[in-house]
Structure formats: C-alpha cells, structure tokens
Amino acid sequence: MKQIQQAQKAKKKKKRTQLPFRLNVLFFAVFLLFSALILRLGVIQIVYGEQYRKEVERTENVTVNTPAPRGKIYDRNYQVVVDNEPLHAITYTRTQTTKPSEMIEVAKKLAIYIEKPTDRVTERDIKDYWILTNEEKAKEKITEKEWKQFRAKKLKDKDIYRLQLERITEEDVKMIKEKELEVVAIFREMNSGYALTPQMIKNNGVTDEEYAVVSEHLEELPGVDVTTDWNRHYAFGDTFRTVLGNITSSEEGLPREKLDYYLARDYNRNDRVGKSYIEAQYEDVLRGQKAKIKNVTDKAGNIIETIEMSQGQRGKDIVLTIDMELQQRVEKIIEEELMTMKRRGGTELLDRAFVVMMDPNTGEILSLAGKRYTRDENGKVVLKDYALGTITSAYAMGSAVKGATVLTGFQTGVIHPGTVLIDEPLYIKGTPTKKSHSGIRPGPMNDLKALEMSSNVYMFKTAIAIAGSTYRPHQALPIKKEAFSIMRRYFNQFGLGVKTGIDLPGEIIGWPGQSTLPGHLLDLAIGQFDVYTPIQMAQYVSTIANGGYRIQPHVVKEIREPISEKNQMGNVIYSFEPKVLNRVDMKTEYIERVREGFYRVMHGSNGTARAFFANAPYDPAGKTGTAQAFYDGPIKSRRMTPTYNLTLVGFAPYNNPEVAFAVVVPWVYQNAKNHYPINNYIGRKILDAYFELKKQRQLGQPSSTESLNNGEETMER
Numbered sequence: 010m011k012q013i014q015q016a017q018k019a020k021k022k023k024k025r026t027q028l029p030f031r032l033n034v035l036f037f038a039v040f041l042l043f044s045a046l047i048l049r050l051g052v053i054q055i056v057y058g059e060q061y062r063k064e065v066e067r068t069e070n071v072t073v074n075t076p077a078p079r080g081k082i083y084d085r086n087y088q089v090v091v092d093n094e095p096l097h098a099i100t101y102t103r104t105q106t107t108k109p110s111e112m113i114e115v116a117k118k119l120a121i122y123i124e125k126p127t128d129r130v131t132e133r134d135i136k137d138y139w140i141l142t143n144e145e146k147a148k149e150k151i152t153e154k155e156w157k158q159f160r161a162k163k164l165k166d167k168d169i170y171r172l173q174l175e176r177i178t179e180e181d182v183k184m185i186k187e188k189e190l191e192v193v194a195i196f197r198e199m200n201s202g203y204a205l206t207p208q209m210i211k212n213n214g215v216t217d218e219e220y221a222v223v224s225e226h227l228e229e230l231p232g233v234d235v236t237t238d239w240n241r242h243y244a245f246g247d248t249f250r251t252v253l254g255n256i257t258s259s260e261e262g263l264p265r266e267k268l269d270y271y272l273a274r275d276y277n278r279n280d281r282v283g284k285s286y287i288e289a290q291y292e293d294v295l296r297g298q299k300a301k302i303k304n305v306t307d308k309a310g311n312i313i314e315t316i317e318m319s320q321g322q323r324g325k326d327i328v329l330t331i332d333m334e335l336q337q338r339v340e341k342i343i344e345e346e347l348m349t350m351k352r353r354g355g356t357e358l359l360d361r362a363f364v365v366m367m368d369p370n371t372g373e374i375l376s377l378a379g380k381r382y383t384r385d386e387n388g389k390v391v392l393k394d395y396a397l398g399t400i401t402s403a404y405a406m407g408s409a410v411k412g413a414t415v416l417t418g419f420q421t422g423v424i425h426p427g428t429v430l431i432d433e434p435l436y437i438k439g440t441p442t443k444k445s446h447s448g449i450r451p452g453p454m455n456d457l458k459a460l461e462m463s464s465n466v467y468m469f470k471t472a473i474a475i476a477g478s479t480y481r482p483h484q485a486l487p488i489k490k491e492a493f494s495i496m497r498r499y500f501n502q503f504g505l506g507v508k509t510g511i512d513l514p515g516e517i518i519g520w521p522g523q524s525t526l527p528g529h530l531l532d533l534a535i536g537q538f539d540v541y542t543p544i545q546m547a548q549y550v551s552t553i554a555n556g557g558y559r560i561q562p563h564v565v566k567e568i569r570e571p572i573s574e575k576n577q578m579g580n581v582i583y584s585f586e587p588k589v590l591n592r593v594d595m596k597t598e599y600i601e602r603v604r605e606g607f608y609r610v611m612h613g614s615n616g617t618a619r620a621f622f623a624n625a626p627y628d629p630a631g632k633t634g635t636a637q638a639f640y641d642g643p644i645k646s647r648r649m650t651p652t653y654n655l656t657l658v659g660f661a662p663y664n665n666p667e668v669a670f671a672v673v674v675p676w677v678y679q680n681a682k683n684h685y686p687i688n689n690y691i692g693r694k695i696l697d698a699y700f701e702l703k704k705q706r707q708l709g710q711p712s713s714t715e716s717l718n719n720g721e722e723t724m725e726r
Contacts, residue, residue, distance in 0.1 A: 077297025078239045080324030080571055082253065082287070084333040085373070087578060089244050091253060093323070097215035098238035099123065099223055100207040101199045107232065109141050109200070115230055116195040120188075122222045125211060127190040129260060130197060135185050136177050138193045140170075143184075150176040199232075202279050209259040209279060212238040248337050251397045252377060252513065252564070254286030286397070287564065290514055291327055294568055298322040326579060328567040330373035338698040339364050343380045344392045346691050350674075351382060355683040358640050358652055358676040362687070363399050363543040364695055369551035369660055369669040371587045372560035374511070375699070379543075400511060403519035403540040404675040408463045409634030409656040410505065410536035410546075412553055412603045414471060415456050417499040419599040423474035426602045429453045432466040438485045440528035443469055446635075460606030461613040463633060465535050472496065472534035476527070486527040493525055496533060502593040503559065504548035505541050510561040510590060517542060537636050546658050546671035550631070552593060553607065554660035554669045557600045561588040607632050608663050618657070621689040627700045631659020631670075633688065640676050652676045655688040661696055668699055 082091035099119075103112060140147045150173045151159075158164045185193065195210055202208045210233075211219075224235050241256060257264065262279040263271045271282060282296070283289035343362045350356055360383065366376040379395035418424040433451045434444040445465040459467035473480050476492035501507045508516050522529055522538040532538035541549075544562060552559045563585055570579030593600070607630040611622035617633045634656035639649045655677050660669040672691045678684070 078323040080295040080326045083328045084331050092242045093239040094242040096212050096238045097220040098212040098236050099210045100234050101210050101232050102207045105204045112199050116192045120191040123219045125191045125194045127194045130194050134197045136174050147173050247394050251394045254288035256281045256288050257284050295324040297324040323571045326569045330566045332375050336376045339376045339378045339695050342694045346687050350687050355678045355680050362674040365543050365547035366670045369554040369666050372562045374564045399543040400516040403542045404654050405540050405636035405638040406536045406656045407634030407636030409632045409658045413500050413503050414468045414534045418471040420595045429455050430467050430470045432464050436482045457606045461609035462615045463617050468534040469531045472530050488527045490525045503552045504545050509544050509548045512563045543671050543673040550658035551669040554666040557593040559590045561590050621693045627661045628663045629661035630663045652679050657688040657692040
C-alpha cells in the first residue's frame with residue numbers, strides 16, 4: 010500500500026515538472042512571434058514607411074490646356090478688321106469619378122440660376138436623361154430573359170442600353186416637361202468632352218445677373234465656374250466677310266473631317282478653330298497659345314489643388330494687304346452699278362460682278378470684291394458679299410485676253426510688231442461667219458490698232474497662222490490640233506488657265522474647252538472658249554503692266570507678335586516678300602508693244618474705252634472685253650441661254666504702274682441692243698477711288714497709327 014502511494018506521488022511530481030516546461034516552450038514561442046512582429050513593424054516603419062505614406066496620400070497630376078483668344082486681323086493701314094469681343098461664360102469641369110447622377114443634380118441647380126436655350130436638345134439627349142433619372146423604369150424595359158443573357162455575358166452593357174433606348178415610348182418622353190428641358194440642355198454640355206477639361210455651358214447671352222448669381226452659389230455647384238470667353242467681332246461688318254472666313258462655335262468644336270489632325274496638335278474637342286478661308290488658312294498663326302493648368306486630384310479623383318503651369322497668350326496677329334477703305338468703296342461702286350443695270354430691261358440673268366485690284370509689282374491684293382444680287386425670304390432685294398467668286402468662279406472673258414493672243418503671235422513668229430493684216434469677215438466652211446464687231450470697217454490694221462479697236466479678225470488670223478494653216482474663203486480650215494496647247498502654254502505664262510497661287514483655299518483653274526474644231530481655236534483667241542477667274546485676269550494684266558513678271562498674289566502682308574498694349578503693334582515675325590512665279594518667255598519689246606496697245610484702248614482716237622478714261626489724270630491703260638457666252642448660273646430653266654459677259658482689265662499710271670485691276674460682270678444682258686458698259690463705269694470709278702484715297706492720305710489723312718487708334722476705339726465702344 011505504501012509502495013502504491015509512493016508511486017502515485019512520483020507520478021504527480023513528474024506531471025508538475027512537465028507542466029512548467031510546456032508553459033516555458035509556449036511562452037518562448039509567443040516571445041518569438043512578438044519579436045518577429047515587432048521586427049516586421051520596424052522594417053515597415055523605418056524602411057518602407059515613407060513609401061507607404063505616399064501610397065496612402067497618393068495624388069494624381071493631370072495637365073489641362075485652356076483655350077486662349079485668337080489673334081487679331083488688321084488691314085494694310087493697321088485698322089482692326091477682326092477682333093475678339095469678351096464674353097461672360099459659365100463652364101463645368103467634371104472629375105474622373107463624377108457620376109451622371111451627381112452631374113444631373115448640379116444641372117438642376119444651375120438651371121435655376123441661368124436661362125439655357127434648348128434648341129440643340131435632341132430626342133436622343135432626352136432619352137439618355139430619362140434613363141438616368143428613371144433607373145427602375147428603365148430596368149423594366151428589359152425582359153427577364155434578356156437580363157439572364159446579360160448575366161451570362163451573352164449581352165453587353167451597350168446592348169442593354171440600346172434596347173432601353175429603343176423601348177422608350179412617346180409617353181415616357183413626355184414625362185420630361187418644358188422646364189426640365191433646360192436641365193437636359195445643361196447636362197448635355199456637361200457630359201461632352203473629357204474629364205478635367207472645362208466644358209462650355211453657356212457663353213452667348215450670359216447676363217450680368219446670371220454671371221453674378223452663379224458666382225455667389227459656386228459652393229453648391231461643384232465643377233461649375235464663371236470665366237471670360239471671347240467671340241469674333243468684325244469691325245467693318247459684312248465688308249470682305251466671306252474671305253475673312255468663319256470659326257467654329259464651341260458647340261461645333263473641331264470639324265469632324267479634321268478631328269484626328271487637330272487632336273494630334275493638342276486641341277480639345279470643343280475648341281473653336283477656323284473653318285473657312287483666312288481664318289482656316291492661317292489657323293496655325295491665329296490660334297492662341299493655351300494656358301496649361303495642372304489639376305492635382307486625390308485617390309478618389311477629386312480635385313484638391315489647381316496649379317498654373319504656364320500662362321496663355323492670344324494668337325499672333327495678321328496684317329492683310331487689303332485696304333479696307335478702298336474695299337468699302339469698291340463694294341459700294343459694284344452695288345450701285347449692279348442696281349443701275351438691273352433697272353434696265355433684259356438683265357434678268359445678271360446677278361453678280363467682281364473687282365480685283367492689286368499691286369502689279371508685289372502681288373499684294375488691295376481689293377478683292379464681289380457682290381451678288383438676290384432676294385431674301387421676304388422677296389426683298391439684297392446684295393450679298395461674293396468676294397470668294399473672284400477665285401472660285403470662272404467665265405468667258407472676251408477681248409480682254411487679246412493682249413495674250415498678240416504676244417503669243419509675236420513669240421511664235423507668225424506676226425511681229427507692226428504686222429498688218431486685213432480685217433474682213435471670214436467665211437469658213439462649216440463654221441458661222443467670223444468677223445469683228447460692227448464698229449470696225451474692213452481694211453488693213455496693225456497690232457496696235459487691232460488692240461485699240463479690239464479687232465477679232467486680227468486675232469483670228471494670228472491663231473490660224475499659229476495653227477499652220479491658211480485662210481481661203483468658203484473652204485475648210487485644216488489646223489494642227491497642237492495649236493490649242495501652244496496658245497494655252499503661252500496664256501498660262503500670264504496666269505490664264507492655271508492657279509495664280511493666291512494664299513486662299515479653294516482657288517480653281519477655270520475650264521479649258523474640250524473641242525479641237527478650227528472655229529473653237531479662233532474663239533480661244535478672242536476669249537470666247539476657255540473660261541478664267543477674275544483673279545487670273547488680274548494676274549494676267551499685272552504681268553503685262555510690270556514688264557513680264559508673273560507675281561504670286563497674296564492677301565496677307567505680315568504676321569506680328571501679339572501685344573497687350575493698346576494702340577501698338579507687335580514686332581514683325583514674318584513679312585511676305587514678292588514671289589515671281591515665272592518670267593514670260595517673250596522679248597521685253599513685245600510686252601512694251603502690247604502695253605502701248607493697251608494705252609491706246611483708253612487714249613487712242615478709236616479706243617474702245619476712250620470715252621471713259623482719256624481724261625483720267627492718272628494716265629491708265631487697259632483692255633475691254635465682251636464675250637458672247639451661255640448662261641450657266643443658278644436659274645436652271647435658263648441655262649444655255651445666249652448672253653453677254655463684260656470685262657475690263659487695266660493698270661495705272663502707264664509709265665509707272667502701281668495698281669492693276671480686273672472687272673468681270675457675267676451675264677449682263679441677252680440682247681446686244683441693250684448694251685450698257687457697266688464694266689467701264691465700274692473700272693473708272695474704282696480707279697478714281699484708289700487715287701482719291703491716295704491723295705487724301707498724302708494731304709494729311711490719319712496715319713497708320715491713328716487709324717489703328719480709331720479702329721480700337723470703335724471696338725471699345
């Protein structure tokens with residue numbers, strides 16, 4: 010019994026000994042774990058602490074460009090032609106995490122403070138808004154089967170959205186009341202463009218009250234801001250308006266056809282850009298340098314700081330070669346003469362007239378004018394600017410091109426200065442009788458007299474000789490068909506039938522006749538076969554005026570740095586120098602001979618324009634033209650009606666030309682008995698205007714700087 014008790018005591022003692030050992034092992038294990046934890050915390054705190062702190066406080070920097078105003082446009086006398094008019098504007102900038110529902114709430118509040126036009130709201134905009142504001146009803150538009158397909162990934166989000174759009178009924182749309190359409194219109198603008206890029210909510214017609222009220226409530230309108238925008242202001246109204254061109258609105262943004270081009274050049278989708286003519290041609294110059302703003306956002310995408318990285322600058326300024334005072338006078342002259350002519354009978358097809366005035370030595374366009382007679386929706390007569398027609402429309406120019414015909418004859422050697430030919434009716438088999446106008450009696454005449462009196466037959470016989478043929482009455486006239494290309498090649502040297510190179514888009518080359526019949530070669534020689542543009546006629550006569558140099562015409566004279574100080578111009582960045590496209594392949598004495606013939610047109614005893622120009626103090630020279638043509642204008646029912654085009658080209662002064670011009674009036678009348686020399690009336694008046702303005706300025710009219718002051722003061726008013 011005693012042994013049993015001792016054994017039990019030994020066993021208990023052994024258990025007591027094992028228990029502390031196990032506890033010690035457990036405590037040691039806990040110690041090791043805590044040590045490892047402390048070590049790990051130490052590593053995190055000491056080694057990686059800064060890295061993790063930055064991760065917790067992580068922000069994202071997003072650089073945004075904000076548009077700057079465009080450059081100004083001045084005329085050659087530094088009068089402001091196109092300026093920027095400041096406007097109140099309200100914008101909205103959404104973050105990358107802004108939900109549509111949040112945008113709608115802001116739009117509802119903003120609609121209380123501003124009037125937003127709803128004319129641009131589409132049915133699709135309304136349906137989009139309905140889906141966002143009626144989520145449960147929108148879900149009900151989808152069947153359970155379709156939802157199962159969606160969950161099975163057989164339908165995508167866009168498929169569900171498309172089905173919802175298709176199933177929205179007229180009754181659903183009518184739920185959006187008239188007042189709520191303003192909210193739709195505002196939301197539409199908010200949701201366009203990119204995140205963190207300001208979107209224009211309203212910039213036209215923002216009243217001072219709207220501007221102030223929105224400013225006061227910006228805290229409750231997250232993302233909304235008030236700022237200053239700009240719009241183009243045209244100081245001379247509609248004068249030269251079509252050539253100045255247009256820019257897109259903020260609603261239009263970048264043109265779709267050139268979207269990739271502009272996006273690659275750091276434009277935003279809603280940026281305004283030039284979309285036609287000077288505004289488009291010189292977009293890279295007129296475009297403002299955008300201000301760069303860095304938006305610092307937190308991890309949730311909320312903007313926590315805005316940092317200005319660089320200030321914006323308006324675009325560079327352009328100085329035109331156009332004299333806007335002269336342009337205004339020329340346009341008024343065209344309008345008056347068109348109206349005078351329209352009051353005469355037989356002029357129902359007459360609806361346009363053109364004038365181009367340029368410096369024949371530099372190619373600078375002084376006036377590029379065109380007017381078109383039409384009626385508005387109320388039947389009232391209006392004369393619209395159609396200056397673009399000087400480069401985009403072409404007509405038969407008649408005898409005005411005879412200078413090129415004579416020079417072609419000289420250069421090909423078929424006639425020479427002083428060559429005498431008999432003016433007589435030509436009877437060619439299979440061709441209507443070819444003759445000069447009724448004012449010329451049959452008989453001999455030389456090249457000077459042929460130009461002075463505008464002999465058709467002299468030109469016919471020159472063309473026949475170029476074609477290697479001989480005229481025999483009542484017989485066929487065999488010609489070398491290459492005569493057409495020979496004549497056109499020489500005509501091209503003066504700018505007829507080729508692009509002049511003017512710095513405007515859309516210039517056409519006219520249209521060469523396709524026939525190679527002998528009679529049509531004779532028509533080509535008197536300007537009644539191929540058709541040319543008014544700008545080509547101006548370049549042609551300039552080439553004769555300056556002694557044979559075809560100068561490239563241009564409407565931009567200088568590019569200048571923008572400057573904020575009033576009444577001052579920035580430094581010249583680039584100045585357009587005269588560019589000689591070619592020297593005509595003809596002897597100087599030949600060109601001088603034709604110049605003399607042009608002088609006789611306006612001063613000779615038999616000159617066709619003597620009655621209008623012989624007494625002009627500025628000593629002009631030129632050539633009249635009348636073309637028997639066919640109407641191809643907008644009245645479709647009258648197309649191919651026989652009609653007459655009247656033209657006039659010239660330059661002055663004769664001994665030292667400083668201005669060359671072309672007057673083109675197509676489809677003047679249908680009956681020669683109604684003849685009224687509108688071309689000569691316009692020509693005399695525009696030259697008078699040019700030299701009167703020159704004299705006024707020489708006698709102390711406002712200097713360039715004073716003109717600039719006047720232009721900017723007008724803007725401020």
